[in-house]
Amino acid sequence: MKLAVAGVGAMGTRFALKLKQAGNDVTVVDGWDERVASLKKDGLQANLDGKEVAVKVPAYGQKEVPHDLHFDAVFFFTKSMQLEQMVKDMLPVFDDDTLAVCLMNGIGHEQTLEKYLPKERVFLGNTMWTAQMTRPDHVLLEDDGSCELANVQPGEPQHSQAQELVKVLADAGLKAHLLDDPQYSVFRKGCVNGTLNTLCTLLECNVEEYGRTTYAHEMVVNIVKEFAAVGATEGITLDVDEAVNHVEACYTVIGAHYPSMYQDLVKNNRRTEIDYINGYVSRHGKEHGLKTPLCDLLTAEVHTKEELQGAK
Numbered sequence: 001m002k003l004a005v006a007g008v009g010a011m012g013t014r015f016a017l018k019l020k021q022a023g024n025d026v027t028v029v030d031g032w033d034e035r036v037a038s039l040k041k042d043g044l045q046a047n048l049d050g051k052e053v054a055v056k057v058p059a060y061g062q063k064e065v066p067h068d069l070h071f072d073a074v075f076f077f078t079k080s081m082q083l084e085q086m087v088k089d090m091l092p093v094f095d096d097d098t099l100a101v102c103l104m105n106g107i108g109h110e111q112t113l114e115k116y117l118p119k120e121r122v123f124l125g126n127t128m129w130t131a132q133m134t135r136p137d138h139v140l141l142e143d144d145g146s147c148e149l150a151n152v153q154p155g156e157p158q159h160s161q162a163q164e165l166v167k168v169l170a171d172a173g174l175k176a177h178l179l180d181d182p183q184y185s186v187f188r189k190g191c192v193n194g195t196l197n198t199l200c201t202l203l204e205c206n207v208e209e210y211g212r213t214t215y216a217h218e219m220v221v222n223i224v225k226e227f228a229a230v231g232a233t234e235g236i237t238l239d240v241d242e243a244v245n246h247v248e249a250c251y252t253v254i255g256a257h258y259p260s261m262y263q264d265l266v267k268n269n270r271r272t273e274i275d276y277i278n279g280y281v282s283r284h285g286k287e288h289g290l291k292t293p294l295c296d297l298l299t300a301e302v303h304t305k306e307e308l309q310g311a312k
C-alpha cells in the first residue's frame, strides 16, 4: 500500500518503520525542522526491540509536501494540538479515495478530521504500543503492544476498508484489531491517559511506581467514573470496572514506561495534551452540568506545572 505517516515523532516512527519493513511504500511528513533534516539525511533511526535500525524513506516538511503525491491512506501521529494544522497541510494530497487514520491519544479528533474530510474516509482508534524520542534523530521502541481501529461511518465500503487497514497493520507486526465502536475505544484509552499520563507527569514516576502507591486504585476509579459520566452524554456506555482493570493491567504490562505526557513536560519541557484528555472531560462535564472535580483539578495542575516551567 502507498502510505503516508504525518507526524513522525516517537509513535509515527514506530508505525512508519514497521509498515516500511513489511514492504509498504511509506512516505513521512513532519513539522519539526530538526527532525525533518535528520529524516532526509539518515532516514528513520531507532532502537527497535534492542537492535539499532535505520530505514530510508521519502521525507518532507509539512509545508513542502508535493501536491501531486497520492496515498491510499494517511496515518496521523502528531500531538493532539498539532493535528488540525497537519490535516490542513496534508489536504492537497488527499484524493477522493485517500483514507485518514487517527490512532492518537486524546478525545475529539474525529471532529477535527471531519472539519476537512468526509466522515466516510475517517478511521479512528488507538494504540497500546509505546515509543520514546531519545534525540531529534533517534527513537526508542521497546515493549509489546497492539492497536485497534474502526470506520467512523458505518456500512460499506468503509467496513471493508477498515478490515484492509487492520490487515496492513497486522501484517506489519503491529497487532491490529478491528473495533465495533471507535468512540468507545477512544474513551477507554482516554481513561488510561487521564489516569497514568496525568498522574505520572504530576508525580514524576513511571507506570509501575504509580501502581504500587496506596491511593492508586482509589484515584483511578474516581477519574474513570468522570470519563464514564461524560462519555454517557455522548452515548458511550463505558464499563467502569473493565476500564479500571484496563488501566491497572498497565502496571505490569508496561510498568517501566514513562507516558508521553511525562516525556513532554518532565523530560522535554513541552506543553502537554491535557486539554484533549482530562481537560476534555472537564469542559464537556461543565457543558452538561456534571461535576468532574478530579479532571478539573488535574487539568489545572498540569497547566500550572507547564506555566511554572515555562513549557513551550
Ligand code: NAD
Binding pocket: 007, 008, 009, 010, 011, 012, 030, 031, 032, 035, 077, 078, 079, 080, 103, 104, 105, 106, 127, 128, 129, 130, 131, 132, 133, 259, 260, 268, 270, 273
Ligand atoms: P512526539 O512528541 O514524539 O511527536 C509528535 C510531533 O512532535 C512530531 O511532529 C515530532 O517531530 C514533534 N516533536 C517531538 N519532540 C519535539 C521537540 N522536542 N520539539 C519540537 N517538536 C517535537 O509524539 P508521540 O509520542 O509520537 O505521540 C503521537 C501521538 O501518539 C500522541 O497523541 C500520543 O499521545 C500518542 N501515543 C503516544 C505513545 C507513546 O508511548 N509515545 C503511546 C500511545 C499513544
Ligand code: AOT
Binding pocket: 105, 127, 128, 129, 130, 145, 192, 193, 197, 250, 254, 258, 259, 260, 261
Ligand atoms: C501507553 N502510553 O498512551 C499506555 O504514553 O501516551 C502514552 C500512552 C498504555 C499502553 C501502552 C502505551
